[in-house]
Amino acid sequence: MKIADRNEAGAGWLAILLGISMIVLVVSVALAAAIGDYSIGVDTVFLAVTNGLGLTHADIPPIEQSVVWDLRLSRALVAALAGAGLAICGVILQALLRNALAEPFVLGVSAGASTGAVAVIVLGIGAGSVSLSLGAFAGAFCAFGMVALLSNGATSGPNHTILAGVAASQLFNALTAYIVTTSGNAQQARDVMFWLLGSFGGVRWPDFQLLVIVVFLGLVICLLMARSLDAFTFGDEDAAALGVPVARIRLILFGVTAMVTATIVSMVGTIGFVGLVVPHAARYLVGPLHLRLLPASAAIGAIFLVLADIASRVVADQQTIPIGVVTAMVGVPFFAIILYRAKPQQ
Amino acid sequence: MTIVAKDLVWGVRQKTIVDSVSLTVAKGETLGLIGPNGSGKSSLLRLLAGLKQPQSGQVEILGQDIARVPRRALARQVAFVQQDTTTDTNLSVRDVVRLGRTPHRSALSGWTETDRAVVLAALERVNMNGHIAQGWQTLSGGERQRVHIARALAQTPQVMFLDEPTNHLDIHHQIEILRVIRDLELTSVIALHDLNLAAMFCDRIVVLDGGTVRACGTPEAVLTQQLLRDVFKVEADVECSLTGSPHIRFRAQ
Numbered sequence A: 001m002k003i004a005d006r007n008e009a010g011a012g013w014l015a016i017l018l019g020i021s022m023i024v025l026v027v028s029v030a031l032a033a034a035i036g037d038y039s040i041g042v043d044t045v046f047l048a049v050t051n052g053l054g055l056t057h058a059d060i061p062p063i064e065q066s067v068v069w070d071l072r073l074s075r076a077l078v079a080a081l082a083g084a085g086l087a088i089c090g091v092i093l094q095a096l097l098r099n100a101l102a103e104p105f106v107l108g109v110s111a112g113a114s115t116g117a118v119a120v121i122v123l124g125i126g127a128g129s130v131s132l133s134l135g136a137f138a139g140a141f142c143a144f145g146m147v148a149l150l151s152n153g154a155t156s157g158p159n160h161t162i163l164a165g166v167a168a169s170q171l172f173n174a175l176t177a178y179i180v181t182t183s184g185n186a187q188q189a190r191d192v193m194f195w196l197l198g199s200f201g202g203v204r205w206p207d208f209q210l211l212v213i214v215v216f217l218g219l220v221i222c223l224l225m226a227r228s229l230d231a232f233t234f235g236d237e238d239a240a241a242l243g244v245p246v247a248r249i250r251l252i253l254f255g256v257t258a259m260v261t262a263t264i265v266s267m268v269g270t271i272g273f274v275g276l277v278v279p280h281a282a283r284y285l286v287g288p289l290h291l292r293l294l295p296a297s298a299a300i301g302a303i304f305l306v307l308a309d310i311a312s313r314v315v316a317d318q319q320t321i322p323i324g325v326v327t328a329m330v331g332v333p334f335f336a337i338i339l340y341r342a343k344p345q346q
Numbered sequence B: 001m002t003i004v005a006k007d008l009v010w011g012v013r014q015k016t017i018v019d020s021v022s023l024t025v026a027k028g029e030t031l032g033l034i035g036p037n038g039s040g041k042s043s044l045l046r047l048l049a050g051l052k053q054p055q056s057g058q059v060e061i062l063g064q065d066i067a068r069v070p071r072r073a074l075a076r077q078v079a080f081v082q083q084d085t086t087t088d089t090n091l092s093v094r095d096v097v098r099l100g101r102t103p104h105r106s107a108l109s110g111w112t113e114t115d116r117a118v119v120l121a122a123l124e125r126v127n128m129n130g131h132i133a134q135g136w137q138t139l140s141g142g143e144r145q146r147v148h149i150a151r152a153l154a155q156t157p158q159v160m161f162l163d164e165p166t167n168h169l170d171i172h173h174q175i176e177i178l179r180v181i182r183d184l185e186l187t188s189v190i191a192l193h194d195l196n197l198a199a200m201f202c203d204r205i206v207v208l209d210g211g212t213v214r215a216c217g218t219p220e221a222v223l224t225q226q227l228l229r230d231v232f233k234v235e236a237d238v239e240c241s242l243t244g245s246p247h248i249r250f251r252a253q
């Protein structure tokens, strides 16, 4: 009964949720800009942001201006976009593969990205952070291409596609391990490990600009196809009987998830857990229909990663814990609560 | 003719599963599809509904070759009720029936009065309007079946294909559902296992055996003692009931 009521409450409930989410998100981003090794007052953060936007010319120490605007704000916004993007990809893949355990990396994209990145870090193909991202992006698309081939363009059924993803992941993980063990030294191996677990350390404004385009474009495309995604509830053939051009929708949406995931992974590494758990949390709040589920997931994912990023910087003194570690440590108890509360009432 | 199928052939690798089947269904007619397990009923229905492409032959529905009609346009005229469908998603009954409106709505349009009315009417037709807000997962097998039929009705189709729609239903609802389908202004093809129900509700019957049409005609003409022995391997007496349709009494031995 509860689930149905939530679906019915519909637009009003969603608007309230998104409104609250926006406020929480802004507060989280402000906190993320204020908190850190060098702690800055929220009023200064506000002024630094308006200065940065060119709205004010307030007199604040240049170092604080720079820390807030150049480092922390771009970092927090990238975290928000990455969270939103991963959550959307999770929703899409869970719907298309009809599998509650599907997540953005199920199609081998993260494994491919790792191989690409490792090839750059260890083998020294190219140089600098730009080529690291490019390497990761290329690797991600290789893996995705392999999955697409193995599953006949994802037309062979959900389980077949998932198996193809597993195969690709295994292959690329093995390649990564091979490269690291044969030609890496200890320091390089540590770098690679760190990168694999995700980090917002190096992101700057250009990353934000690219990501904002990719994530919003992805969200818009997914929203346009939200009705078709609902029709996949009872399987591919049933969707076809409801008038959904199944093959085309699948190809477009798999392409979108690969694009969004690869972009995110190439910037901040493989941040696990968000894409798996956030869709379930959102489903619990707004029900399973995609026109509501997609924006709700995006909002929750954004907030979650911004908060996780703050946690990763303050939990251990002088150390930044990999973001993937934090998402799992914060996420699992939170998820346990949802699992417990969503237990079917007998 | 609303449905015209010509020489349909479909199979996998060496095995031909539907073997040059031709049939026609007139407007408003209810055609029964009977045959033993594995005789190709479900496969034939999928070909007729355009969910599978035949290796050769073609299907015309309402005068159009369905291979050339876009999926969405086809789904506004043709509904398909599958033999067994399940999901892990806990949609409500209302949401499931609303899925039937998918081919009539654009990407972001809201709910119109027509949509609402059609969904409600469909739920009433199958006697499920008392369960509107219930979760799909919590429904009984027969209730799920009825909700799926409601979803097909919500597509407001002119042609409906049903694959064993009376599975899981109690006798009251078996008769009720078939009566609803017969009395609607629908052209329908129904795969059925209950030969007596087929005799009661179908205008004509096609008997499939090993992928080919063994007989086709009115229930009286088709359901003979000889055919039951040949195709279904059972001994039975066929009587004429008061309403004129044949009634089959199976013998234990």
Ligand SMILES: Nc1ncnc2c1ncn2[C@@H]1O[C@H](COP(=O)(O)OP(=O)(O)OP(=O)(O)O)[C@@H](O)[C@H]1O
Residues within 6 Å of the ligand: B012, B017, B035, B036, B037, B038, B039, B040, B041, B042, B043, B044
């Ligand atoms: N994709 C496939 N690959 C191999 N064999 C198939 C395939 N689809 C159907 N078959 C076979 O074709 C035959 C016909 O199947 P179909 O599902 O059409 O039978 P049916 O008449 O609906 O049977 P039932 O009464 O049990 O529902 C069966 O023997 C089945 O095993």
Ligand SMILES: [Mg+2]
Residues within 6 Å of the ligand: B041, B042, B043, B083, B163
């Ligand atoms: Mg069948």
